[in-house]
Every structure is written in structure tokens, then in C-alpha cells.
Amino acid sequence: MALGQDVKKIRSKNAGPFWLTIDIFCHDDQNFQDIQRRLDSTAVARLFQTDLDQVLRFDIASLQVIKFSLPRPHIQGTRADTDMHGASFAALLEELDI
Amino acid sequence: MHKSEIIKILVPAGALGIPYDRAALNAGLLEKPDLIAIDGGSTDSGPFYLGTGTSKYSRRATKADWAELMEARAKAKVPLLIGSAGTCGADAAVDWMLDLTLEIAKERGEHLKIATLKSGQDQQRILQALERGTITPLDHAPIITAEVIRETTNIVALAGIEQIQAALNTGADIIIAGRTTDTALIAALPIARGCHKGAAWHGAKIAECGALATTNPNSGVVLMRIDDQGFVITPMADDAAATPYTVSAHMLYENANPYILYEPGGYLDVEAAQYQALDEKSVRVKGSVWHDTAPYRVKLEGARCAGFQTVSLVMVRDQHYCQHIDDWVAALEQSYHHKALKNDLSDVSLELRVIGKNATLGTLEHHRHDAVEFGVMAIFTSQDQTRSQEAAKLLNPDLLHLPLTPHEPMPTFAFPFSPPEMNKGAIYEFCLNHVMAINDPMDGFTLEITES
Numbered sequence: 001m002a003l004g005q006d007v008k009k010i011r012s013k014n015a016g017p018f019w020l021t022i023d024i025f026c027h028d029d030q031n032f033q034d035i036q037r038r039l040d041s042t043a044v045a046r047l048f049q050t051d052l053d054q055v056l057r058f059d060i061a062s063l064q065v066i067k068f069s070l071p072r073p074h075i076q077g078t079r080a081d082t083d084m085h086g087a088s089f090a091a092l093l094e095e096l097d098i
Numbered sequence: 099m100h101k102s103e104i105i106k107i108l109v110p111a112g113a114l115g116i117p118y119d120r121a122a123l124n125a126g127l128l129e130k131p132d133l134i135a136i137d138g139g140s141t142d143s144g145p146f147y148l149g150t151g152t153s154k155y156s157r158r159a160t161k162a163d164w165a166e167l168m169e170a171r172a173k174a175k176v177p178l179l180i181g182s183a184g185t186c187g188a189d190a191a192v193d194w195m196l197d198l199t200l201e202i203a204k205e206r207g208e209h210l211k212i213a214t215l216k217s218g219q220d221q222q223r224i225l226q227a228l229e230r231g232t233i234t235p236l237d238h239a240p241i242i243t244a245e246v247i248r249e250t251t252n253i254v255a256l257a258g259i260e261q262i263q264a265a266l267n268t269g270a271d272i273i274i275a276g277r278t279t280d281t282a283l284i285a286a287l288p289i290a291r292g293c294h295k296g297a298a299w300h301g302a303k304i305a306e307c308g309a310l311a312t313t314n315p316n317s318g319v320v321l322m323r324i325d326d327q328g329f330v331i332t333p334m335a336d337d338a339a340a341t342p343y344t345v346s347a348h349m350l351y352e353n354a355n356p357y358i359l360y361e362p363g364g365y366l367d368v369e370a371a372q373y374q375a376l377d378e379k380s381v382r383v384k385g386s387v388w389h390d391t392a393p394y395r396v397k398l399e400g401a402r403c404a405g406f407q408t409v410s411l412v413m414v415r416d417q418h419y420c421q422h423i424d425d426w427v428a429a430l431e432q433s434y435h436h437k438a439l440k441n442d443l444s445d446v447s448l449e450l451r452v453i454g455k456n457a458t459l460g461t462l463e464h465h466r467h468d469a470v471e472f473g474v475m476a477i478f479t480s481q482d483q484t485r486s487q488e489a490a491k492l493l494n495p496d497l498l499h500l501p502l503t504p505h506e507p508m509p510t511f512a513f514p515f516s517p518p519e520m521n522k523g524a525i526y527e528f529c530l531n532h533v534m535a536i537n538d539p540m541d542g543f544t545l546e547i548t549e550s
Contacts (some may be wrong), residue, residue: 015354017528018238023350046477069354071238077144078527084144088458
């Protein structure tokens with residue numbers, strides 16, 4: 001099942017010009033615990049073609065949110081950057097099969 | 099320290115230029131705020147604005163919105179404060195905002211004391227700081243050298259509460275600040291009046307995006323009450339509510355770390371914060387902690403010119419070509435490099451992005467669909483606009499007619515306009531993600547008063 005179909009919402013956004021942050025909002029505690037168990041950080045690192053040690057992960061039970069932060073694939077606004085606000089990267093996680 | 103009063107800050111919207119609920123602003127004025135504060139920008143729209151010292155919003159739209167806030171200030175008889183004026187907060191953007199303000203004051207027949215706080219940093223000072231070793235890179239900062247600093251068109255330091263307090267202390271009716279941290283705008287006054295520092299910074303982070311931390315983000319207006327223990331956030335629109343969930347979830351927004359916020363002079367830790375619903379639309383928050391750090395450091399932002407671009411666009415609808423789009427793009431590249439070499443334009447780099455395939459996610463894209471059409475965007479970059487355009491003109495005949503193999507009939511693709519190439523002008527890039535230690539918070543900041 002694609003992750004995006006199993007959770008409430010996935011949002012990605014710049015956290016300044018050098019970082020990208022992705023918030024996965026779960027439906028409830030049970031959904032959060034289930035996703036927390038099934039979602040492997042190495043799969044996320046692989047999606048972004050980066051190393052696991054570049055990916056910060058926060059499992060926030062009080063909000064039923066799993067958050068990932070990582071250096072932007074390209075620094076915001078440089079020639080190689082394809083998405084100024086970084087919102088489209090959420091699609092990668094939405095389509096991740098877990 | 100004396101027991102503090104409750105300081106009330108009215109935030110009309112997440113930024114000047116974003117729509118807000120007018121009735122909610124009037125409701126906010128009835129709450130007798132101590133200050134009206136609004137953010138004017140951020141880096142989020144990209145490096146062009148800092149590179150050029152310009153605003154992303156139109157002058158007329160900014161003037162109309164600002165005139166409404168100036169009218170609200172006149173009604174409330176409290177200071178009106180804008181930070182990161184003109185999107186980027188460079189000195190030229192502060193002057194632009196001051197010019198607008200004087201124009202409105204004249205039209206309204208208002209006599210005002212206006213303070214400007216400029217954050218633009220002198221290149222020589224930054225070069226000296228680099229040499230002295232008082233500039234430190236943050237995580238994943240680009241490498242900087244004296245040459246990089248010399249190439250910047252604008253460097254700004256993000257002001258914290260100390261510089262804004264200095265501006266507030268002038269007794270100005272309106273304060274136009276250059277680049278500041280979004281939060282310092284809201285935290286400065288309550289901390290000056292002895293409120294809880296953790297509460298002031300945390301409340302500031304929650305309110306700096308206007309009503310984004312509520313159930314109706316588009317309503318804009320929130321009232322932040324800060325006291326000696328915590329803060330209370332209340333959205334002013336009838337149909338908006340703050341809940342413990344909407345408020346606590348806001349720490350996620352545009353933050354790499356949802357618990358820690360670095361600011362000039364220290365950092366905020368909200369991990370132990372407690373969120374309590376006071377009524378159907380207000381939330382009280384306690385337990386956030388501020389930590390002072392030494393030396394006093396300000397974050398730097400800088401942008402430099404990274405060349406001049408020309409962009410051509412062609413649409414490919416022919417199914418044979420759509421099915422072999424990668425081969426066609428490879429053929430275009432090959433032809434370009436051959437022509438550029440022959441015409442002494444090899445310094446102009448070409449990037450081809452296939453819209454409909456992976457132009458958004460680049461090499462991270464893992465989908466492969468059959469598309470009914472593709473757009474091929476050719477981006478030419480060099481240190482000279484004329485050369486970028488010349489290079490585009492070299493490739494345009496291929497974008498229109500290049501056959502996949504020499505043996506097939508000459509195709510003709512779709513140019514959406516004439517000419518198919520557009521000069522994009524200078525492009526900029528952020529080149530600083532560093533902090534600089536300074537002895538006095540006002541070092542490198544300039545405070546001036548203008549009377550209208």
C-alpha cells in the first residue's frame with residue numbers, strides 16, 4: 001500500500017534554503033504506531049538518494065506525526081534546483097510502498 | 099525582576115501581502131493590543147529577492163495592504179512594526195518600504211515618527227570577520243571564501259530582539275526593520291517588559307505565520323498574550339479556533355527540528371511545553387524554555403549573481419517522439435555541444451528538462467508514464483546575457499525540427515510563442531548559511547528616524 005493512502009496528509013517544505021522537512025500526519029494513535037513500525041528510515045534515505053546519516057527522524061506521538069528533515073537535494077534556487085519551495089518532494093513519500 | 103504585565107501583540111497575517119480577514123483585524127483592535135507586528139518576508143521565495151534587494155509583491159498591492167495597517171495603527175494608537183521588509187530585508191527594500199510609508203502618510207495627512215532598522219552588512223566588515231574567524235558555518239553550509247563574499251550583491255544579518263527593542267525604544271509610530279528573525283518581531287516587546295522569555299519566543303514562533311496555527315489559516319489575524327509564565331493565542335476571526343493540536347503542530351512548520359529554535363543570543367526548547375485549551379478558540383501554553391548562549395551570534399544571509407539565463411520551450415505532441423523522448427533529448431544535447439563548439443559558445447551550459455517526465459523531481463523521479471505530450475525546456479546559462487541568448491538561438495532550429503534519425507522525414511514541433519526563447523536575466527544563489535559573533539547586538543545594524 002502507498003504511504004499516502006494510509007495516512008491523513010504528507011507535507012514537504014523548505015526549512016530554510018538548505019534543508020527540506022517532511023511531515024507525515026497520521027489519522028490516530030493506532031495509525032501512528034502502525035506507520036512508525038512499518039516506515040523504515042533507510043527507505044526514505046533511498047528515495048532521496050542520500051545516506052541514512054543525513055536523514056533526521058522525529059517520531060512525535062503527541063501529534064501522531066513522523067517528521068523527516070534532510071539537506072535539500074539541491075540548495076534552494078541554485079541552477080540545479082527544480083522546486084523552489086520544496087513542496088513536491090512529498091509525492092515521493094506518498095507513493096512509497098510500505 | 100518585577101512581575102510582568104500581560105503584553106498583547108496583534109498579528110494581522112503571516113506576512114504583508116497575504117490576505118486576511120478585515121473584520122478579524124477590527125476585532126483585534128478592540129482587544130487593545132500593545133503592538134501590531136507583521137513579517138514582510140523570508141528566504142522562501144528564493145535567492146533573487148535578496149540578490150537584487152527587491153520585493154516579490156507588487157508595489158501597489160503592498161501599498162494598499164500597508165495603508166490598511168497604518169489606519170489600524172492610527173486607531174489603536176500603538177506602534178506598527180514590520181520586519182524583513184520587502185521580502186528580503188535588504189537595505190534597498192527598507193528604503194522602498196519607507197518610501198511607500200511616507201507616500202501613504204502624505205495622502206492620509208499623517209505626521210509620523212518612523213524608525214528604520216537596517217540589517218545590510220558591509221562587505222569589508224564581513225571580510226574582516228571572516229579573517230578574524232568570527233564567522234562559523236551551520237550544518238550543510240556552502241564553503242565561503244573572501245572571493246565568494248566579494249561576489250555577493252547583498253548580505254544581511256538577521257536581527258533579534260535586542261535590535262528591535264532599540265527601535266521600539268525610539269518611541270516611533272512605525273518601525274520598518276530590514277531582515278529580522280520572524281520571531282524576534284513578536285518576542286522583543288514582551289521580553290523588554292519582563293515577560294517569560296521561553297513563552298515570548300515560543301508564542302512568537304506560533305504567531306509569526308498569522309492564523310496558520312489555527313483551524314482557519316486564511317483568516318490571518320491572531321492575538322498573542324504573553325505573561326510571566328506562558329502565552330495565550332486567540333485567532334480573531336469568528337470562524338477560526340486555536341486548539342492544542344493546531345498550536346503544537348505548528349512547531350513542525352518549516353522547522354528542521356520541531357523542538358529547538360536557534361535565535362540571536364540563544365535558543366528556545368519547547369519539548370516540555372504543555373498545551374491547554376482555555377475555551378473553544380484559545381490555547382494557553384507553558385513550559386517552554388529559553389537558553390542564553392555566548393558569544394552573541396547573528397545569522398547571515400547572502401546572495402550572489404550566478405550567471406544570466408535564457409530559456410526556450412518547445413512542446414512535443416508527436417507520439418513517435420514522445421515514445422523516444424530520452425533519445426530525442428540526447429540528440430539535442432549532442433547537436434548543441436557540436437554547434438556551441440563550432441560557434442565559440444562552449445562557455446554557455448545547457449540543461450534540458452522534460453516536462454511531463456521528471457522536470458519537478460529530476461533524478462529522484464521513479465514514475466514512468468506514457469505521456470500524450472512533453473514540454474522540453476532548454477535552460478542556457480553563462481556569465482553574459484547576450485551569449486546565453488545566442489546559444490538559445492543556435493539550438494532553436496533543433497528544438498523545432500531535429501529528427502531522431504537522419505532517415506526520417508523532418509518533424510516540426512510546437513513553439514508556444516515567438517520567439518521561443520526568453521531572456522531570464524540574472525540568476526542568484528544563496529551563498530551563506532553562517533553565523534557571526536558580534537560584541538554588541540547593534541554592531542552592523544543601523545537605526546534611523548524619519549519624520550513624515
